[in-house]
Amino acid sequence: MFRKTFGFLVQIDRNISNVHSRSNSNVAFIGLGQMGARMVENLIKNGQKPRVYDIIPAAASTIQGATPCSSPEEAVDGADIIITMLPNGQIVKDTVSRILKAVPKNAILCDSSTTGPQVARELSKVAKDSNIRFLDTPVSGGVVGAQAGTLCFMVGGSQKDCQEAEPVLLKMGKKVLYCGESGAGQITKLCNNLILGVTMIGTCEAMNLGVKLGLDPKLLTDVVNVSTGRSWSSDTYNPVPGVMENVPASKNYEGGFSVELIAKDLGLASDAALSINAPIPLAAMSHQLFRTLMTYHLGKKDFGVVYKFLEGQALKQ
Amino acid sequence: MFRKTFGFLVQIDRNISNVHSRSNSNVAFIGLGQMGARMVENLIKNGQKPRVYDIIPAAASTIQGATPCSSPEEAVDGADIIITMLPNGQIVKDTVSRILKAVPKNAILCDSSTTGPQVARELSKVAKDSNIRFLDTPVSGGVVGAQAGTLCFMVGGSQKDCQEAEPVLLKMGKKVLYCGESGAGQITKLCNNLILGVTMIGTCEAMNLGVKLGLDPKLLTDVVNVSTGRSWSSDTYNPVPGVMENVPASKNYEGGFSVELIAKDLGLASDAALSINAPIPLAAMSHQLFRTLMTYHLGKKDFGVVYKFLEGQALKQ
Amino acid sequence: MFRKTFGFLVQIDRNISNVHSRSNSNVAFIGLGQMGARMVENLIKNGQKPRVYDIIPAAASTIQGATPCSSPEEAVDGADIIITMLPNGQIVKDTVSRILKAVPKNAILCDSSTTGPQVARELSKVAKDSNIRFLDTPVSGGVVGAQAGTLCFMVGGSQKDCQEAEPVLLKMGKKVLYCGESGAGQITKLCNNLILGVTMIGTCEAMNLGVKLGLDPKLLTDVVNVSTGRSWSSDTYNPVPGVMENVPASKNYEGGFSVELIAKDLGLASDAALSINAPIPLAAMSHQLFRTLMTYHLGKKDFGVVYKFLEGQALKQ
Amino acid sequence: MFRKTFGFLVQIDRNISNVHSRSNSNVAFIGLGQMGARMVENLIKNGQKPRVYDIIPAAASTIQGATPCSSPEEAVDGADIIITMLPNGQIVKDTVSRILKAVPKNAILCDSSTTGPQVARELSKVAKDSNIRFLDTPVSGGVVGAQAGTLCFMVGGSQKDCQEAEPVLLKMGKKVLYCGESGAGQITKLCNNLILGVTMIGTCEAMNLGVKLGLDPKLLTDVVNVSTGRSWSSDTYNPVPGVMENVPASKNYEGGFSVELIAKDLGLASDAALSINAPIPLAAMSHQLFRTLMTYHLGKKDFGVVYKFLEGQALKQ
Incomplete structure (x- = not known):
C-alpha cells in the first residue's frame, strides 16, 4: 500500500544506530481493554516481558508472559518505555498524574489513547515538569490491527524520542509515522479520521443512489476505483454487502470500526476545530x-x- | 493506477473480433466546445476524418483535418458513429430530435454530454423508435483528459453496441467502461462525481484543520495517503497549494475541474436521488x-x- | 393573529367598487382531490354553483350543488373564473394547454396548485397569448384550512385581476395576499414553507434536547413562546405530543401537513434557488x-x- | 408580546408574601463587562447600592452609586444576593471557588453567565457543600435588554430560592421564568437560542431567495408574519436591511446579538447534546x-x- 518513501522514515533508519536501542527495553503497559490486551500480546510474541496494569485485575493476571501489577505505580517501576491505552483523555490525565512520581527519570511515556491535541500538550508539559519524556502515539488499525500487529502509530513529540521508542512500537505495529511536535500525532489521527468519516458517508450515498437506480454495486465499485471517486472506503473497505469479502459490510457490519468510535473521533475533531x-x-x-x-x-x-x-433498512427497534 | 483487472474489460477484449470493427468508421461530431474540440483533434490524430458541426461556425471551420458542416443534419450524413458533446440535456434533446431523420439506420449515436439518466433513457427510446442505436457515454477526465486523449468513457446501453463503438471512443480516451443498460453510464458518472465532491470537501476540511493546528501539509498528506483517509483527492489532486506539483491547487486553482461543473453534476445527482x-x-x-x-x-x-x-482566504470581491 | 393592516389589503377594499364584482361569477373548478373537493364545498356553501371536473368522474358527480362535467373543456364553458387545483406542474401545464381554446376570453384562470414560479410564468405567458388572464394563487392552510374555508391565497399576476378574483377566492379562504407579478404567489409560498420546514426541525431539535436533559416540555414551550425562539412551530403547532391539544403531534402525527408535502415544497424551493x-x-x-x-x-x-x-422513536419497520 | 398567563408566574405572585422579601437586599455584583455594567446601573436606578467587583479596577470605580471593591471576597461581604456575570464557565468556577468561604451563609448566589448545564450543576453542588444556595439565572435580551432593564431571566434551582431572588432580578429585567431544578435555566437558554440560530438562518435563506426572485422584502415579510413561517426572527428582528426600523439589519448589523455569541451558545448546546x-x-x-x-x-x-x-455581499477582506 506504500507508494512513496518518506523522508523522515529514511532519516529514522539512518540514525537508528546513533540512539540508545530500545528493542530490549523494560516496558510497562497500562490499560488492557480490547486494544491494549492485543497490543501486549504482540509485545510478548516479540520478546518483551511487559509489566502490565488494568483497573480490572483479571485483565492483567490472565495475560501469559506479562507481569501483572496491582497498581499503575507498581507497573511503571523500572520501566524505560511506558505505554498507556485508555478510554479517554480524563482517564489518561488522572493516570499520568498518579504515576508521575513513580516513573523513572529518562523513561518515555507513550500515550496511544485517542485524546485530542490539547490533552497531549497538557500531558507533555506535565511530564516535562517531572523530567519525563512524553510522546502522543495514537494508532490506526483498530482491534483487527492490534491483534495482527499491524497498527500504524502517529507520533507527536521530540523526533529523537520517537526514534528511541520506535523499536518497541514496531513490536505492536507495522508503521511509525513521525508527525511533528507534541500533539501532532493526535492532530494527524483526527484529521485522517475526519476525512475517513466524511468519505465513507459520501461513498455510501453514491453506492445507495447507484444501486437504487439499477447499477450493479460491484460494477459501480470497479468503475469508481479506477476513477476520481476512488478512496480507501471504496477500494479497501467497501460498505455495500457482498462487494468485497472479509470486510465488515459482508459480515453484517460486525467487527470493524464502530459507529461510536468514529463519532468519538469526530467529536474530538470538532473540539479541535x-x-x-x-x-x-x-x-x-x-x-x-x-x-x-x-x-x-x-x-x-x-x-x-x-x-x-440510507437504504431504509437500518433502523429497526 | 489500475489495481485490478475488470471482468467486463476482459469480456470486451475477447469478443472484439466477433463484431464489426468500427476503427475506420465514418464519424460525425456535434458540439465543439472546450471538450468537443479537443476530442475531435484526437480523433484526427488517430486517423479519422470526422464531419463536424457546432452552432458557432468558426468552431467547425478552424479544425484542421475535419469536414465542417453547416447543419447537424449535414454532419450526420453517412455516419456510422455520431458523437454529441453538448452543454446540457435540453440541448442534447433538441439536437437529437432535429437529426433523427437524417441519421443513417444502424448508426450508433453516442452522447458524451452529462445529462443525467432520465434524459439518456428518453433519448434511447426516441432513437430506438427511429431504428437508431443509442449509447450514453459521459466522460471523466475533463479538459486535460480531452486534450491528452486519456478520457474515461462510462457507457450505458447495449453491451454489443458498446463493443462496436469502443474502437472509436478509444481514439479519444484510454478507457471504455461498460456500466449497464441505457442510462447506466450517466448514473455511474453522477455517482462517481458525488463521491468526488464530498471527498474533496472532507479532505479540504481536514487539511485546513491540520495546517491551522500546526501540521506540515506535505507530512499530513503523506500520512493520510498511507492511511484510511486516502483518496484520489488526497493522493492525486491534493487541494493544498504546494503539496503536489502540476495540480490546480499549485496553480492558483486554474485549469482544473471547475466549481460550476461539480455543482452541475451534484445538481443532476440530486435530481436523480x-x-x-x-x-x-x-x-x-x-x-x-x-x-x-x-x-x-x-x-x-x-x-x-x-x-x-475554509481557510478564510477565498472570498474577495 | 393579524398584527398589522396591509397596505395592499386596504387598497383592495377601497377599490373594490371600481372593478367588476365577481361575487356572483360563473366558476369552474378542475381537480377535486383532498384539497379541491373541500374548496368546492365552500364555494357551494357561499352561494356558487360551480361546474366541476376531475379525472375520476365519481369525484365530480358526488358533490351536491355542483355541475359535474365530463371534460375540462366542458367545465370551463361560460366561466368567468376558473380554478385549478392539481397535483403538480406538469399536470397543470397539460390541463391548461388542453382547455385554452375553450376558455372564454376575459376569464381569469387561477392556478392554486403548488408548482413553483417557473411553471407559473410559463402558464401566464401561454394564457396571455390566448388573451386569457392568469393568476398563480397557491394556498396555505392545508386540508384543514380547505375544509374550514380558512385558506390563505398568495397571489401573483396583475393586481387588478387579483382584486377581481378576490370575492370568489374569499369564499374558500379568509385571506388573499397580493404578492407581486406573475409567479410571485408561488415564490412567496415556497419562501414561507422553506422557513416553516427549517424552523420546525430546529424546534424539534431543541425540544428533544431539553426534554432529554430533564425539562418539562410545556414549561420549555412557555418560555420559548415569550422569547426569541418563538415561532408558529412552537406557539401554534407544537411538535411535542401533549404540549398542545388539537395539533397533529397530540394525535399521533395524523391529519396535518405531511412530510411528503413539505418535502415537495422544499424540492420546488431548491429548484427555484x-x-x-x-x-x-x-x-x-x-x-x-x-x-x-x-x-x-x-x-x-x-x-x-x-x-x-430525533427522539429515537420514529423508525420502526 | 405576552399571549398567555403562565401558571408558574401566578404561583410566584401568590406566594411572594410568604417568603422573606429581598427587594431591599444587600447585593454584590461580580463581572462588569458589556452586560454586567448595564445591569448594575439598573440595580442602582431601582434603589440598590450594590458592592461591585471586576478584574479591571476601573470598571468598578467608574459606576456611580455602587461600592467598588478590590476583590471578589470583599464584594460578597455581607451580601444577601450575589450576582455573577462572567465570560465563560471556567471563570465562573474559578470565581466561585475563590469566594465560597467569604459568602455569608444563607446568601443566594445567582450566576447569570451562560455556562451550560454541567457547570451549573457542578456549582450548585459546590455551593450546597458550603451551605450556600445557588441559582443558574442566564438571561436573554442582550446588551440592549441589559441597558433597558428588560432582560428575561431563566432560572434553575429551588423554586423557593427563585421567588426570594426575584425582586432583585426584576430590578434588572422584566421577566423571571422558573425553569426547573439546577441547570434548567441554562438548558432552557440553550434550547431557546438553538431554535433562534436555526430559525434566523432559515429566515435569511428564504428572504434572500425571495428577493433574488423579485419579491419586495417588506411584502414577503408581511405575508410570512401572518403565515406559518412567522417567528421572532421575521416579525421582531427581521434580518433584511430596511424591512424594519431600529433593528441591527437596518444599522449595518451593528449593536445586536453578535455572530460570536450565538456561535458560543450553539457550541454549548452541542456539548449538551x-x-x-x-x-x-x-x-x-x-x-x-x-x-x-x-x-x-x-x-x-x-x-x-x-x-x-447568502446574498454574496458579506465577505470582504
Whole structure:
C-alpha cells in the first residue's frame, strides 16, 4: 500500500544506530481493554516481558508472559518505555498524574489513547515538569490491527524520542509515522479520521443512489476505483454487502470500526476545530449522522452501516 | 493506477473480433466546445476524418483535418458513429430530435454530454423508435483528459453496441467502461462525481484543520495517503497549494475541474436521488457549498478552492 | 393573529367598487382531490354553483350543488373564473394547454396548485397569448384550512385581476395576499414553507434536547413562546405530543401537513434557488431529513414527526 | 408580546408574601463587562447600592452609586444576593471557588453567565457543600435588554430560592421564568437560542431567495408574519436591511446579538447534546455557518448578517 518513501522514515533508519536501542527495553503497559490486551500480546510474541496494569485485575493476571501489577505505580517501576491505552483523555490525565512520581527519570511515556491535541500538550508539559519524556502515539488499525500487529502509530513529540521508542512500537505495529511536535500525532489521527468519516458517508450515498437506480454495486465499485471517486472506503473497505469479502459490510457490519468510535473521533475533531475556529461543515454533519445511528442503537456496528441507514433498512427497534 | 483487472474489460477484449470493427468508421461530431474540440483533434490524430458541426461556425471551420458542416443534419450524413458533446440535456434533446431523420439506420449515436439518466433513457427510446442505436457515454477526465486523449468513457446501453463503438471512443480516451443498460453510464458518472465532491470537501476540511493546528501539509498528506483517509483527492489532486506539483491547487486553482461543473453534476445527482427518494445528506450540503462559492464569483476556479474558502482566504470581491 | 393592516389589503377594499364584482361569477373548478373537493364545498356553501371536473368522474358527480362535467373543456364553458387545483406542474401545464381554446376570453384562470414560479410564468405567458388572464394563487392552510374555508391565497399576476378574483377566492379562504407579478404567489409560498420546514426541525431539535436533559416540555414551550425562539412551530403547532391539544403531534402525527408535502415544497424551493444560485444550506439539509423519513415510510405523517425521529422513536419497520 | 398567563408566574405572585422579601437586599455584583455594567446601573436606578467587583479596577470605580471593591471576597461581604456575570464557565468556577468561604451563609448566589448545564450543576453542588444556595439565572435580551432593564431571566434551582431572588432580578429585567431544578435555566437558554440560530438562518435563506426572485422584502415579510413561517426572527428582528426600523439589519448589523455569541451558545448546546446523544443536525450546520462568518472577521456583527453572506455581499477582506 506504500507508494512513496518518506523522508523522515529514511532519516529514522539512518540514525537508528546513533540512539540508545530500545528493542530490549523494560516496558510497562497500562490499560488492557480490547486494544491494549492485543497490543501486549504482540509485545510478548516479540520478546518483551511487559509489566502490565488494568483497573480490572483479571485483565492483567490472565495475560501469559506479562507481569501483572496491582497498581499503575507498581507497573511503571523500572520501566524505560511506558505505554498507556485508555478510554479517554480524563482517564489518561488522572493516570499520568498518579504515576508521575513513580516513573523513572529518562523513561518515555507513550500515550496511544485517542485524546485530542490539547490533552497531549497538557500531558507533555506535565511530564516535562517531572523530567519525563512524553510522546502522543495514537494508532490506526483498530482491534483487527492490534491483534495482527499491524497498527500504524502517529507520533507527536521530540523526533529523537520517537526514534528511541520506535523499536518497541514496531513490536505492536507495522508503521511509525513521525508527525511533528507534541500533539501532532493526535492532530494527524483526527484529521485522517475526519476525512475517513466524511468519505465513507459520501461513498455510501453514491453506492445507495447507484444501486437504487439499477447499477450493479460491484460494477459501480470497479468503475469508481479506477476513477476520481476512488478512496480507501471504496477500494479497501467497501460498505455495500457482498462487494468485497472479509470486510465488515459482508459480515453484517460486525467487527470493524464502530459507529461510536468514529463519532468519538469526530467529536474530538470538532473540539479541535472549535479551538481555532476552522469550519468543518461536512464533518459536523457526518458527526450528527453517526450520532443519529447511535440513537437507534447502532453504535456498536461498523461505521459502513450508514449504507443500510440510507437504504431504509437500518433502523429497526 | 489500475489495481485490478475488470471482468467486463476482459469480456470486451475477447469478443472484439466477433463484431464489426468500427476503427475506420465514418464519424460525425456535434458540439465543439472546450471538450468537443479537443476530442475531435484526437480523433484526427488517430486517423479519422470526422464531419463536424457546432452552432458557432468558426468552431467547425478552424479544425484542421475535419469536414465542417453547416447543419447537424449535414454532419450526420453517412455516419456510422455520431458523437454529441453538448452543454446540457435540453440541448442534447433538441439536437437529437432535429437529426433523427437524417441519421443513417444502424448508426450508433453516442452522447458524451452529462445529462443525467432520465434524459439518456428518453433519448434511447426516441432513437430506438427511429431504428437508431443509442449509447450514453459521459466522460471523466475533463479538459486535460480531452486534450491528452486519456478520457474515461462510462457507457450505458447495449453491451454489443458498446463493443462496436469502443474502437472509436478509444481514439479519444484510454478507457471504455461498460456500466449497464441505457442510462447506466450517466448514473455511474453522477455517482462517481458525488463521491468526488464530498471527498474533496472532507479532505479540504481536514487539511485546513491540520495546517491551522500546526501540521506540515506535505507530512499530513503523506500520512493520510498511507492511511484510511486516502483518496484520489488526497493522493492525486491534493487541494493544498504546494503539496503536489502540476495540480490546480499549485496553480492558483486554474485549469482544473471547475466549481460550476461539480455543482452541475451534484445538481443532476440530486435530481436523480429525488426521483427514487434516496437520501444524500453530504452531497446536498456539498452542492450548497459549491454554489455558495459561485455566489462569490469562484465558479470558474478548480473545485479544490474549497480549501481557500475554509481557510478564510477565498472570498474577495 | 393579524398584527398589522396591509397596505395592499386596504387598497383592495377601497377599490373594490371600481372593478367588476365577481361575487356572483360563473366558476369552474378542475381537480377535486383532498384539497379541491373541500374548496368546492365552500364555494357551494357561499352561494356558487360551480361546474366541476376531475379525472375520476365519481369525484365530480358526488358533490351536491355542483355541475359535474365530463371534460375540462366542458367545465370551463361560460366561466368567468376558473380554478385549478392539481397535483403538480406538469399536470397543470397539460390541463391548461388542453382547455385554452375553450376558455372564454376575459376569464381569469387561477392556478392554486403548488408548482413553483417557473411553471407559473410559463402558464401566464401561454394564457396571455390566448388573451386569457392568469393568476398563480397557491394556498396555505392545508386540508384543514380547505375544509374550514380558512385558506390563505398568495397571489401573483396583475393586481387588478387579483382584486377581481378576490370575492370568489374569499369564499374558500379568509385571506388573499397580493404578492407581486406573475409567479410571485408561488415564490412567496415556497419562501414561507422553506422557513416553516427549517424552523420546525430546529424546534424539534431543541425540544428533544431539553426534554432529554430533564425539562418539562410545556414549561420549555412557555418560555420559548415569550422569547426569541418563538415561532408558529412552537406557539401554534407544537411538535411535542401533549404540549398542545388539537395539533397533529397530540394525535399521533395524523391529519396535518405531511412530510411528503413539505418535502415537495422544499424540492420546488431548491429548484427555484438553483435557478438563481441562491444558497439554502439549512433548507437543503431539511429537505434531506424529510426525505430520509420518507425512506422509512413516514411520508404520510405530519411533518412534526421529526421530533419522534430525533427522539429515537420514529423508525420502526 | 405576552399571549398567555403562565401558571408558574401566578404561583410566584401568590406566594411572594410568604417568603422573606429581598427587594431591599444587600447585593454584590461580580463581572462588569458589556452586560454586567448595564445591569448594575439598573440595580442602582431601582434603589440598590450594590458592592461591585471586576478584574479591571476601573470598571468598578467608574459606576456611580455602587461600592467598588478590590476583590471578589470583599464584594460578597455581607451580601444577601450575589450576582455573577462572567465570560465563560471556567471563570465562573474559578470565581466561585475563590469566594465560597467569604459568602455569608444563607446568601443566594445567582450566576447569570451562560455556562451550560454541567457547570451549573457542578456549582450548585459546590455551593450546597458550603451551605450556600445557588441559582443558574442566564438571561436573554442582550446588551440592549441589559441597558433597558428588560432582560428575561431563566432560572434553575429551588423554586423557593427563585421567588426570594426575584425582586432583585426584576430590578434588572422584566421577566423571571422558573425553569426547573439546577441547570434548567441554562438548558432552557440553550434550547431557546438553538431554535433562534436555526430559525434566523432559515429566515435569511428564504428572504434572500425571495428577493433574488423579485419579491419586495417588506411584502414577503408581511405575508410570512401572518403565515406559518412567522417567528421572532421575521416579525421582531427581521434580518433584511430596511424591512424594519431600529433593528441591527437596518444599522449595518451593528449593536445586536453578535455572530460570536450565538456561535458560543450553539457550541454549548452541542456539548449538551453530545452528553446525552441528542441529534441536532440543523443546529450543528448553523454552528458551522456562524463560525465560517467568524473566519471572515464578521464575528462582531449581528447574527442576521447571514443574510448578507447568502446574498454574496458579506465577505470582504
